[in-house]
Amino acid sequence: MRIAILTFDGFNELDSFIALGLLNRLKADGWKAEIASPSSHVTSMNGVVVEAQQTLEFANEADAVIFGSGIYTRAIAENSALLDRLQLDPLRQLIAAQCSGTLLLARLGLLADMPACTDLTTKPWVVQAGVRVVDAPFHAKGPIATAGGCLASQYLAAWMMAKRAGFETAASALHYAAPVGEKDEYVERLLKVVRPFIDEPAG
Template identity: 35%
Template structure:
């Protein structure tokens, strides 16, 4: 998601936060952090990335979970794939439907979450995305909410395949509209 939201540099500050100075991806890429996760508590928006191996370890670490004091009334919060497990553990998906990577759906359901087979699920100021390519939808939601539709389009313009921009714009628009329409529903009534 860094490669997507980082394309807008003058309108917001994007930082990679972690519990260590660097973290290694599942494929071995060492990534330097730009701050500690406690900074997320003061951020306007927080997006949790996936991590098939890292998320289960983080969820077992009480220091990791207890660091967060996120407030969906004041912040935009989102996750991609297994990042939804963090939102669930923090109690932020209570009475909210969510999505995750298809391979993680059953495990997230076992935590009590209502999991939908959708690429993007928006409930208030919380959005979850399922599947790596749905990061584009999550980032589009964030940019549009904070900066407007024009900035969202500007951010995604360079990512869209040559000759297919109109088709991809239509898919992105439809995904955002579908998720926004469904957002009026709540899991607990």
């Protein structure tokens, strides 16, 4: 599983880095999540400069794609030259978005009539794009998932792992990262959120 975490200037560190760290817990199983950006370096909303591991076009060949959020997402959503570089295929790929990244999914026509999650700031823009926003941290239908709230990145990672590697493998990876003293409860709560959206888990 090769995963592109789409990361643009003004990105939210929690979105990109939490998903990156959790998904790469499955390296031994052949998983590799990488930061994919439209330029060689991107600067986060708090001034952290990151060197891209992959180009934006890597998303087109990846097995899964995550759209992170950021303070400039609305401008990115209006940048057709940038979005035209993305040719995603939900028949082959898992595609997920967090917070304002949901707006990009809407602009790319990937949400169709499914409800979606986003953050409170982005909600009016997503609604304006014709998408029904639900008051929930996570929602998925088939190969498309959305999450709302910075720390909801853990749900996107958990969903991808459970959907492609099975719940047992996902639980093991999440258990390592979970807080000491509450690991079992933490993992159980995470998987409880994504389980209803996985029809036929692997493994």
